Amino acid sequence: MKIISTNTGEQREIEWKGKQVTTGIFKFSVDEPIFLDLEDVRGDAICNRENHGGIDQAIYGYSLKHYEYWKTKYPNLDWQFGMFGENLTIDDLDETKTHVGDVFKVGAAMLEVTKARNPCMKLGVRFNDMSIVKQFWNTSMCGVYFKVLQTGLVKSGEVFEQIKSCPENPTIAEVYQAKKIEKGIN
Template structure:
């Protein structure tokens, strides 16, 4: 695995059908290394600290391969890297193969896979279509949140080198499916 793009977003206020929504989901690729800190990515806006950022969700990674699935469902959307709100667009991040606790050396950092990303209304706002929420839930293409064990800079082209494997733990996809089932009850 390797980083295809690093993405940052600014705080943005959107009028969504008469409701003012403040979000940092509008992330775009940047042509510079980004600093992964213990609770967030420096220079990236997180507007909902209750559900994003913090120790277990400091960095969000998403697979470029998953874009193809959603491009078929949303042919009129401009799929720029970062559209899913990810800090790291990664060439082939596979949630069914990454276990919670798996650890990677990436650039100057060490990252530990922690949990899945559950979709919220802001993803629908980003796509200008709330159908994306159900489509996202009905896949295992949730992306991966990472804990930053060692802070530092990462950049496009940096490889993910696995340094610890935790096959005894559930995969990120397993956690995601369990969360979806729990929300349906």
């Protein structure tokens, strides 16, 4: 696998349904390397530390292959990398084959798979359509959160190499499905 795009964003205040919402979901591709730190990407806005950032959710990765599915559902959007709020757009990140505990090396950094990303209303804000949240729940294309085991710079084009596999652990897709059932989402 390889990194297709590295993405960061700034804090934004937007109006949504008559309310002011603070978000960092508007991420865009950057040309310079990004620094993967222990709790986040240095210089990337995280506005909800309960659900994003921190040790077990420091980096969010999303698969380029998933973009094609979503483009058919939302053909009128201005599609750019970072649309899902991901820090790393990875060419072929497959949640059905990625296990909790798997470790990847990319650039100078080492990342460990920790959990699935649960969609929230801010994904709907990004897409300007709240139906994306339920549609997102009804796929296994949730993306992957990573813990940073070794900090370092990462840039587009670098190899995303798996160096440890944990097939005894659940896949991210299985973790995501269990969370969906726990929340009673149909």
